[in-house]
Amino acid sequence: MSNIREVARLSGVSVATVSRTLKDPRLVSPQTRERVLKAVEETGYRPNLLARNFSSGKSYAVVVLVPNVANPFFSKVIRGIEQAAQDQGYSVLLGDTQGKPEREHFYAGMALTSQADGLIQLDCRYPFAGKDAALAASVPMVNACERIADDASYPVVELDNRSAARAVARHLVALGHRRMGVITGPAASPIVRDRLAGFCEVLRESNLELDEALLVNGEFTLSSGARGAETLLSAKRPPSAIFCMNDEMAIGAIHQIKKKGLSVPEDISVVGFDNIEFASFTDPPLTTIDQPAEELGRRAMETLLQIIAGSQPQEKRTKLSYELVVRESSGQCRD
Amino acid sequence: MSNIREVARLSGVSVATVSRTLKDPRLVSPQTRERVLKAVEETGYRPNLLARNFSSGKSYAVVVLVPNVANPFFSKVIRGIEQAAQDQGYSVLLGDTQGKPEREHFYAGMALTSQADGLIQLDCRYPFAGKDAALAASVPMVNACERIADDASYPVVELDNRSAARAVARHLVALGHRRMGVITGPAASPIVRDRLAGFCEVLRESNLELDEALLVNGEFTLSSGARGAETLLSAKRPPSAIFCMNDEMAIGAIHQIKKKGLSVPEDISVVGFDNIEFASFTDPPLTTIDQPAEELGRRAMETLLQIIAGSQPQEKRTKLSYELVVRESSGQCRD
DNA sequence: AAAATAAATAATAACGATAACGGAGAGAGA
DNA sequence: TCTCTCTCCGTTATCGTTATTATTTATTTT
Numbered sequence: 001m002s003n004i005r006e007v008a009r010l011s012g013v014s015v016a017t018v019s020r021t022l023k024d025p026r027l028v029s030p031q032t033r034e035r036v037l038k039a040v041e042e043t044g045y046r047p048n049l050l051a052r053n054f055s056s057g058k059s060y061a062v063v064v065l066v067p068n069v070a071n072p073f074f075s076k077v078i079r080g081i082e083q084a085a086q087d088q089g090y091s092v093l094l095g096d097t098q099g100k101p102e103r104e105h106f107y108a109g110m111a112l113t114s115q116a117d118g119l120i121q122l123d124c125r126y127p128f129a130g131k132d133a134a135l136a137a138s139v140p141m142v143n144a145c146e147r148i149a150d151d152a153s154y155p156v157v158e159l160d161n162r163s164a165a166r167a168v169a170r171h172l173v174a175l176g177h178r179r180m181g182v183i184t185g186p187a188a189s190p191i192v193r194d195r196l197a198g199f200c201e202v203l204r205e206s207n208l209e210l211d212e213a214l215l216v217n218g219e220f221t222l223s224s225g226a227r228g229a230e231t232l233l234s235a236k237r238p239p240s241a242i243f244c245m246n247d248e249m250a251i252g253a254i255h256q257i258k259k260k261g262l263s264v265p266e267d268i269s270v271v272g273f274d275n276i277e278f279a280s281f282t283d284p285p286l287t288t289i290d291q292p293a294e295e296l297g298r299r300a301m302e303t304l305l306q307i308i309a310g311s312q313p314q315e316k317r318t319k320l321s322y323e324l325v326v327r328e329s330s331g332q333c334r335d
Numbered sequence: 336m337s338n339i340r341e342v343a344r345l346s347g348v349s350v351a352t353v354s355r356t357l358k359d360p361r362l363v364s365p366q367t368r369e370r371v372l373k374a375v376e377e378t379g380y381r382p383n384l385l386a387r388n389f390s391s392g393k394s395y396a397v398v399v400l401v402p403n404v405a406n407p408f409f410s411k412v413i414r415g416i417e418q419a420a421q422d423q424g425y426s427v428l429l430g431d432t433q434g435k436p437e438r439e440h441f442y443a444g445m446a447l448t449s450q451a452d453g454l455i456q457l458d459c460r461y462p463f464a465g466k467d468a469a470l471a472a473s474v475p476m477v478n479a480c481e482r483i484a485d486d487a488s489y490p491v492v493e494l495d496n497r498s499a500a501r502a503v504a505r506h507l508v509a510l511g512h513r514r515m516g517v518i519t520g521p522a523a524s525p526i527v528r529d530r531l532a533g534f535c536e537v538l539r540e541s542n543l544e545l546d547e548a549l550l551v552n553g554e555f556t557l558s559s560g561a562r563g564a565e566t567l568l569s570a571k572r573p574p575s576a577i578f579c580m581n582d583e584m585a586i587g588a589i590h591q592i593k594k595k596g597l598s599v600p601e602d603i604s605v606v607g608f609d610n611i612e613f614a615s616f617t618d619p620p621l622t623t624i625d626q627p628a629e630e631l632g633r634r635a636m637e638t639l640l641q642i643i644a645g646s647q648p649q650e651k652r653t654k655l656s657y658e659l660v661v662r663e664s665s666g667q668c669r670d
Numbered sequence: 671a672a673a674a675t676a677a678a679t680a681a682t683a684a685c686g687a688t689a690a691c692g693g694a695g696a697g698a699g700a
Numbered sequence: 701t702c703t704c705t706c707t708c709c710g711t712t713a714t715c716g717t718t719a720t721t722a723t724t725t726a727t728t729t730t
Contacts (some may be wrong), residue, residue, distance in 0.1 A: 001447075001471070003686060014710045019688060023375075029708060044470045050449040051686035054389040055715055063426075070410035070612075074387055082431050086438075091445070093396070094429040096417050103421075110426070112336075114385040114716095135336070135379045222616050256614045276407070281557050281590045283618050338716060349680045354718060364678060386716035390685055449686095 002043040011039035030106060037322025062304060063093045063110050063119040065127055071220065072276040073246065073293055074122060077145060080297025081120060088305055090117075097123065105129045111139045118142075124149055124189045132289045140307040144300035147190040152254035155307070157300040157318040161191045165198030165243075166241050166321040168271050171287070171324060172241045173206045176333035177269065181186050181239035183215035183249050185227035195245055197271070217251045233260055238270060240333045247279045247288055254282060254329065265331030275325055284328035292320055337378040357382065393416035397639060398428045398445050398454040400462055406555065407583065407611040408628055409457060412480060414457060415632025423450075423640055432458065440464045446474045453477075453639050459524045477644040479635035480626075482525040490642070491633040492653040493638055496526045499624045499657040500533030500578075503606050506622070506659060507576045508541045512604065513666035516549035516574035518563035518584050530580055530608070548573050553584045560587025568595055575668045576601060582607035584612045585621055589664065600666030610660055619663035627655050 008015045013032060020027045028036070053059050064081055066074050077160040082092050085106060094115055094154035095107030108127035110116045118140030127150050128136040140153070143156040172180060182199065185192040200210055216231050218224040225244055229252065232239055244250035250272030254264050264270050264284055299320070303313045318328055343350045348367060355362045363371070374380070388394050399416055417427050428451055430442030443462035445451045453475030456462055461483050463471040478491040507515060517534065520527040522655055529569040535545050551566050553559040560579055564587065579585035585607030589599050591658050599605050599619055607614060610625035634655070638648045 001449075004688095005686080011483075015687075016689085016711080017709055020709085023688085027708075032708080041466070044466050046444070046448045046470075048449045048686055049445075050385075050389050050392075050394055051715095052688075054385050054685090054687090054717095055687050057715070059385055069404075072405055072407060072410075075405035075407075075410055078429070079431055083402075091450070092429050094413070094417065094427050096414055106421070109381070111383075113381045114383045116428070129377050131376070135381075142561075188576065222612055223607055226616075244358070251613070251616050258618060277557055278586070278613055281561075283587050283590065283593060314408055320454065340716080350717080351681080351719090352679060355679090358718080362678080365676095367678080383716055387718075389687095389715090390717045390719090392685070 001047075002045045003048065004045070007036065007039045007043055007045045009010065010043065011035040016278065030216075040250055044175075051194065052224065057114070058117050059061065059062065059115055061091045061093050061116050062301070062308075063095050063107050063116040065095045065097050065104055065107055065119060065121045065123060067097055067099045067123045068220075069094065069096045071248070072278065073274045073291070074145075076276075076293035077122065077297040077300075078297075080294035081144075081301045082297075083294070084298040084301035084305070090301075090305065090334075098125065101125065101129070105132065107112070108132070108136070109141075111141075112136065118308050120144055120300050120304055121154075122146060124191070126151060142300050142304045142307070142313075144296055145191070145210050149188065149190050155303050155313045155316050155318070157296055157324050158191065158304060159289075159291055159296075160319045161194035162198035162201075163187060164273070165195035166202050167322070167324045168243050168289060169199045169202035172269065172271065173202060173208070174245070175269065175330060176243070177239075177241040178208055178333070178335075179214070179237065179239045179241075180208075181216070181232040181235075181242040182210065183216050183218045183225060183232070183242060183244045184255060185218060185245045187217055192245060199243060211237075211239075218245065220246045220248060221249045222252040222255075225249030225250075226256040229253035229256035233257065233262075238268075240335050241271070241330070242268060243271050245273050246287060247274045247276045250286055250329070251278065251282055251290065254284075254286075264329050269330040271330050279325075282329070287327045287330040288325055290323040290325050292322075296320060336383075337381065337538045339382045340382070342371065342374045342378055344379045344431050345378065346370040357520055367420045388585070392449070393452050394450055395424060396428050396449040396451050397636070397643075398442050400430045400431050400432050400439055400442055400454060400456045400458060402432055402434045403460045405554075406583070407613065408609045408626070409480075410456065411611075411628035412632040412635075414542065415629035416479075417632075418635045419633040419636035419640070421515070421606065422531065425636075434458065436460065436464070440467065443474075445469070445474075447471065453643050455479055455635050455639055456489075457481055457484065459526070461486060472666045475639055477635050477639045477642070477648075479631055480526070484523065484525050490638050490648045490651050490653070492631055492638060492655070493526065494624075494631070495658050496529035497533035497536075499608070499659075500530035501537050502657070502659045503578050503608075503624060504534045504537035506661065506665065507578070507604065507606065508537060508543070510576070510604065510665060512574075512576040513543055513668070513670075514549070514572065514574045514576075515543075515545065516551070516567040516570075516577040517545065517591075518551050518553045518560060518567070518577060518579045518588060520580045522552055527580060534578060546572075546574075553580065555581045555583060555585040557583045557590075560584030561591040564585075564588035564591035566598075568592065573603075575670050576606070576665070577603060577628070578606050580608050582609045582611045582621060582623055585623065585664070586617055589617060589619075589621075591613050599664050601669065604665040604668075606665050608661060615662065616661075622658055622662045622665040625658040627657075631655060
């Protein structure tokens with residue numbers, strides 16, 4: 001691989017001139033410029049960005065901590081992040097944490113060793129630990145989709161989860177449901193709490209209440225949705241509607257309900273959250289909350305880049321709009 | 336952020352000694368070691384890896400070109416890649432190409448500017464273009480899942496797609512199907528051709544043939560599967576079984592078939608390919624070919640690392656084993 | 671105790687690009 | 701003609717780390 005010195009030698013100028021030609025051609029006379037560009041062409045020279053980044057002290061890369069890349073919702077968020085990154089000449093280092101703290105520490109550490117200029121956390125844990133935590137104060141970081149519990153110091157790009165869950169509850173109440181089940185996500189997650197709070201608010205407002213026995217923990221996976229539904233169906237008094245906090249669990253739940261010989265929505269209504277592609281291809285198509293996943297990612301990245309650039313982010317807490325998409329998995333209560 | 340000089344000053348040794356203490360502690364005396372480590376502790380020093388990489392001329396990163404991160408199959412492959420990468424101290428730069436050549440060029444270019452030490456291509460296009468192509472000869476690259484058309488010079492980690500498709504065909508023939516439809520992937524893809532070849536082989540061996548009218552192009556997406564099924568159903572003589580070259584298209588196809596009032600597998604059998612998580616949660620659960628996605632990724636990364644390390648890869652063409660998973664979307668032909 | 675050897679540490683030159691600085695030459699104004 | 705200004709370009713220090721070479725100190729051998 002040729003370097004700047006070789007190009008300089010070939011075109012008979014100094015390395016500085018080559019550097020200038022490539023970074024700001026106006027600083028170089030047309031004749032020289034041409035000579036240099038010809039040499040660049042001949043050698044196929046491409047500036048060594050590792051060296052450039054080292055020289056500038058920046059990596060032009062950001063780390064994204066994803067609990068699970070295989071989750072279609074996160075995939076879409078990542079796509080948005082990447083697009084915004086590429087637009088500004090940044091690259092994305094993918095950190096699939098699998099929800100494990102030690103993997104989070106590992107990837108977050110990259111921001112402390114100049115391998116990344118900042119990070120986006122899609123989970124709810126503070127990713128630094130031990131001595132790293134002290135040094136991490138100055139690391140640009142933003143939360144997206146989730147929120148770090150007990151820490152309001154980082155910008156967050158999220159949905160108005162509480163309102164969205166309220167919309168789900170209103171929808172179900174309007175359909176006449178009185179006895180509802182919920183399959184949540186991990187209990188530690190702030191957005192899970194937001195959604196639950198919003199959902200329960202509406203129930204209370206309608207003089208209903210959530211039976212503790214109909215509140216099941218899930219893990220945002222297909223199989224945990226199926227398990228959750230199983231639990232709810234075998235309750236003494238099963239619910240007539242189930243709110244699942246993501247679409248995968250909802251799909252798992254529908255699967256399980258049908259397996260038991262019941263039908264959706266005739267016997268039980270099911271509502272999801274996220275509106276992943278698969279949601280419109282289930283049988284019946286899933287009623288769910290549409291999250292603008294790509295935009296969430298894009299906005300998170302833009303916010304992060306603002307911080308990296310040294311400016312205060314325009315808003316500390318970006319809330320994007322959701323939309324209740326009513327399909328066929330929710331219907332009138334038959335009880 | 337503190338640097339090695341500061342640690343050296345604080346512990347009263349030279350920078351070289353600090354470097355040695357961290358890279359190979361046996362080279363320094365226990366007392367010195369302790370002094371240095373104490374200074375490291377105090378300052379919270381972490382070596383600047385950007386500088387280290389620059390110094391060593393390697394980035395310890397690889398680029399992965401993915402046609403679509405939101406595809407669950409690729410997500411699993413990526414997870415495998417990442418795991419193998421992390422095991423060996425490498426990081427993964429994600430390049431979501433969206434199948435666009437210019438995005439492939441962009442990301443592939445990172446290997447020419449020392450931003451990456453190699454790349455994994457999950458699509459079937461040669462990712463370098465123009466002058467880059469000449470320089471790219473020495474760039475470590477491996478293909479996974481797909482194969483670059485007309486180029487056998489790069490190692491490939493793939494399934495025995497031909498045999499897998501043969502297994503699908505045998506399964507359908509054994510169920511009595513005589514008239515079959517196929518929803519393929521992009522026509523340019525070598526693996527699509529492999530699968531089609533294998534499928535047709537078995538038909539011929541059974542004295543059947545594939546009606547050209549029942550061969551539809553898809554794009555590996557849910558909606559293209561639905562469109563494909565629509566086309567097949569409105570053929571003059573519709574098929575009694577459809578082979579979809581991935582699960583998403585199969586799920587789209589089932590959706591469309593049911594929408595038309597037909598049932599799977601009673602009226603039409605559907606077989607997919609990949610065995611993504613969703614495949615066991617469809618109604619009916621999908622008969623499909625299980626691809627060891629994570630292992631494909633892991634093996635690809637391991638092969639790439641071998642090449643980066645300078646050794647010839649153990650095998651130029653790694654073929655992993657598949658498994659036909661028979662669920663309920665395929666059944667006896669009723670015609 | 672002197673010499674030979676081994677161990678530990680210091681000094682310094684890379685790595686490739688950039689930025690700060692300064693010098694040379696051309697053209698303008700006095 | 702002299703100076704001033706401006707354009708263009710070369711020289712060199714710099715970034716943080718590691719590898720190489722050189723030097724000092726400690727240990728062993730005679």
